[in-house]
Amino acid sequence: MDRHLAIIGGSGLYQIDGMEEAAWRSVESPFGTPSDEILTGRLGAVRLSFLPRHGRGHVHSPTDVPYRANIDALKRIGVTDVVSVSACGSFREEMAPGDFVIVDPFIDRTFAREKSFFGSGCVAHVSLAEPVCPELSTTARAAAEAAGVRVHDCGTYLAMEGPQFSTLAESRMYRAWGCDVIGMTNMPEAKLAREAELCYASVAMITDYDSWHPEHGAVEITQIIETLKGNAEAARSMVTGIARALSEKPSCEAGCDRALEHAVMTAPEKRDPQVAAKLDAVAGRVLQ
Numbered sequence: 001m002d003r004h005l006a007i008i009g010g011s012g013l014y015q016i017d018g019m020e021e022a023a024w025r026s027v028e029s030p031f032g033t034p035s036d037e038i039l040t041g042r043l044g045a046v047r048l049s050f051l052p053r054h055g056r057g058h059v060h061s062p063t064d065v066p067y068r069a070n071i072d073a074l075k076r077i078g079v080t081d082v083v084s085v086s087a088c089g090s091f092r093e094e095m096a097p098g099d100f101v102i103v104d105p106f107i108d109r110t111f112a113r114e115k116s117f118f119g120s121g122c123v124a125h126v127s128l129a130e131p132v133c134p135e136l137s138t139t140a141r142a143a144a145e146a147a148g149v150r151v152h153d154c155g156t157y158l159a160m161e162g163p164q165f166s167t168l169a170e171s172r173m174y175r176a177w178g179c180d181v182i183g184m185t186n187m188p189e190a191k192l193a194r195e196a197e198l199c200y201a202s203v204a205m206i207t208d209y210d211s212w213h214p215e216h217g218a219v220e221i222t223q224i225i226e227t228l229k230g231n232a233e234a235a236r237s238m239v240t241g242i243a244r245a246l247s248e249k250p251s252c253e254a255g256c257d258r259a260l261e262h263a264v265m266t267a268p269e270k271r272d273p274q275v276a277a278k279l280d281a282v283a284g285r286v287l288q
C-alpha cells in the first residue's frame, strides 16, 4: 500500500498551504465527529491529509479534542503515517523557545479522556513501550533539521490534562522527574495511533519555559503565539521534507502496521458484534 501521510496540526497550525488537489472533506467515524473536516490532497508524489487538532478557529480544548474520532477517521481514509505538530513548554535551559523536539518517550498524566478504541466486548492490549515509530521520527528529524531549526533528537513529553498551565510546584516536580517538555495533547493520541496500527511521530515546537524558570516567570499565551508564528515557515518546510522522504520509501519496516497482531484477547465467539462493528477501520484486519 502506498504511504499516506497525515499531519495533525496543533496550536497555531490550522491550515497547510501548497497542497495539490486539496479539498476539505467531511469524514464521519463511529467514535464521533473529528475535530474538523480533513484537508486531503497531494504533496509531490505523496498523498497528504491535514487535520487541525483543535479545529479551525481553535474550538476544542485539549480535554475535549475527539482523539478517537480523529485517529479512526484518518485510518478510515487510508492514512498510514501520522506526524503530530504541537506546541510545548520546556523544562530544560538548553531546550529553548523556537527549538523543535522529536518527542520520545511520553508520560501520560491525563485523566479525563477516552484512551482506547477497545473495551468490554472486545478487549485488546497493545505494546506501548515505544509509542513512536522510530523510522518516521528519524524522517521528521531530518526534515526539521533541513528546515533550519535547532532540533533535539528526543525528549520526554509530559502530557497534562489542562487547560490551565502547571503550578510552579508541578513544574518543578516534572523537572525533577526528568521530563523535558510538557503539552496537553500527545496522549492519548499516540496510544490510539498505535492501536490503529499507524506509524506516529511527534514534533513538538518549544514555545516557553513553563513556569519553573526564575528568569522567565509564568507562561504567557502571547509569547506562545509569537513563537509559533516565528516557526510557521520552518514547520511548513518540515512537512514538505517529510512528504518528499516518504515518497522515496514505500513502506516502514518498524512494524507499527502489525501492532494488533496478537493483541486482541476476547475470544471470537464472545465478542460483542456492535463493539466489533465499530472497530472495522481500526482493527478490521485482525477481527475478520
Ligand SMILES: CSC[C@H]1O[C@H](OP(=O)(O)O)[C@H](O)[C@@H]1O
Pocket: 009, 010, 011, 053, 054, 062, 085, 086, 087, 088, 162, 183, 184, 185, 186, 224
Ligand atoms: C496554546 S498553548 C496550550 C495548548 O497548546 C498545545 O496544543 P497542541 O499540543 O495541540 O499544539 C498544548 O498541548 C495545549 O493544548
Ligand SMILES: Nc1ncnc2[nH]cnc12
Pocket: 087, 088, 089, 090, 160, 165, 166, 182, 183, 184, 207, 208, 209, 210, 211, 219, 224
Ligand atoms: N507550558 C506549557 N504547558 C502545557 N502545554 C503547553 N503548550 C505550550 N506550552 C505549554
